[in-house]
Amino acid sequence: LGMTEDVLRRASDPFFTTKTxxxxxxxxxxxxxxxxxxxxxxxxxxxxxxxxVVTLRLPVDG
Known part of the structure; x- marks a missing residue:
């Protein structure tokens, strides 16, 4: 459904949730x-x- 800007800012904060x-x-x-x-x-x-959309980029070690 998407997130508001406020929720998006806190989305990776430990223990932050929008669940009731x-x-x-x-x-x-x-x-x-x-x-x-x-x-x-x-x-x-x-x-x-x-x-x-979540984009995850990891370096390639070679």
Missing amino acids: SGLGGLGLPMVNRFVREARGHLRLESEPGRGT
């Missing part, structure tokens, strides 16, 4: 940490009513 019950907000922060430790980049683009 239960524990949430750990998956994206874990992915973000992994990407940073791998010297990669995580990009989130979102628009309410249109959806969300």
Whole structure:
């Protein structure tokens, strides 16, 4: 469904969730940490009513 700018800004904050019950907000922060430790980049683009695009770029070691 997409995220508002406010939600998008906080999407990778640990324990941030828009859910009304239960524990949430750990998956994206874990992915973000992994990407940073791998010297990669995580990009989130979102628009309410249109959806969300997540781009994950990791370096190739060779």
